Amino acid sequence: MILTTFGDMMRVPGSQESLLQVRAAGADVRFVYSPLDALPIARDNPDKQVVFFAVGFETTAPSTAVTLERARVEGVANFSVFSNHVTTEPPLRAIVNGGETEIDAFIGPGHVASVVGTHAFDFLAEEFNRPVVVTGFEPLDVLQAVAMLLEQFTSGEVAAGRATVQNQYARVVRPDGNIVAQKLMDRVFRTRDTFEWRGLGWIDHSGLGIAPEYAAWDAEATFTVPGVRVADPPACECGxxxxxRIKPWQCRVFGTACTPTTPIGTCMVSPEGACAAYYNFGRLDRDTANAVTIRD
Ligand code: SF4
Structure with a gap:
């Protein structure tokens, strides 16, 4: 078997080892930039099963859906996908509903929003009075988004219960998102009853499995997947x-036992992870950062 996945996944701590360590021990694990890159690997290795280990939100799920559709059309029989895709709304609801959250406002991720649209975040403003600004990825985008969020507070709109969803990334994101991608995902995936998140536990209707029509390319239908549960390391406070509730540097092992090259928890693995971002770019004076909160 050849296992393919995104580069980020190679260093994620597993039940015993990471995929990088498994590869060093001799397993054929390859990282790809796109799930589509796994199809030529399957064609070039007809005597082997090629599995794509799929992860990510609605940002990456459409490319997995395209790959599954192409595998179906081209009849690539030795290829399958182990889908661990997730959707944005259920974990956001779980976080805001958790009762212990200290999150006052959200910067909406522009890449997710380009697929699901700004309307997908309306519930945060309408049901929870949390302002949202969907934002691009340039430094000026983020600064403008922070200014727009603060404006909702300083103008008194949030205090009056009128938080809104704003679109700073209008050059890319539309209110309804990418309808073509949404339809393809609807065809290829089915929402799972529940899905376990590291750091957050089980969240209902938050995972995407593969639809029965694509079962021939569903690794869970092809192989016996043992359903191993991997507990978060006791030292990790990703949740x-x-x-x-805490800043990354308040975790006891931040920057010592846990670094981007030796991640203990998932928040330190991807450069987009909160702990990795604070590790790589957290040059802000911490006392100042602690003192600056929206409530002040
Ligand atoms: S610093 Fe590492 S161990 Fe601590 S919360 Fe972040 S990822 Fe988990």
């Missing part, structure tokens, strides 16, 4: 980081 508290993700819900805004």
């Amino acid at each position: 508290s980081v993700l819900t805004g």
Whole structure:
């Protein structure tokens, strides 16, 4: 078997080892930039099963859906996908509903929003009075988004219960998102009853499995997947980081035992992870950062 996945996944701590360590021990694990890159690997290795280990939100799910559709059309029989895709709304609801969250406002991720649209975040403003600004990825985008969020507070709109969703990334994101991508995902995926998140636990209707029509390319239908549960390392406080209860540097092992090259928790693996971002770019004076909160 050849296992393919995104580069980020190679260093994620597993139940015993990371995929990088498994590869060093001799397993054929390859990282790809796109799930489509796994199809030529399957064609070039007809005597082997090629599995794509799919992860990510609605940002990466459409490319997995395209790959599954192409595998179906081209009849690539030795290829399958182990889908661990997730959707944005259920974990956001879980975080805001958790009761212990310290999150006052959200910067909406522009790449997710380009697929799901700004309307997908309306519930945060309408049901929870949390302002959202969907934002691009340039430094000026983020600064403008922070200014727009602060404006909702200083203008008194949030205090009056009138938080809104704003679109700073209008050059890319439309209110309804990418309808073509949404339809393709609807065809290829089915929402799972529940899905376990590291740091957040089980969240209902938050994962995407593969639709029965694509079962021939579903690794869970092809192989016996043991359903191993991997507990978060006891030292890891990703759950508290993700819900805004602590800053990454308040984790006892931040920057010592846990670094981007030796990640203990998932928040330190991807450069987009909160702990990795604070590790790589957290040059802000911490006392100042602690003192500056929206409530002040
Ligand atoms: S610093 Fe590492 S161990 Fe601590 S919360 Fe972040 S990822 Fe988890």
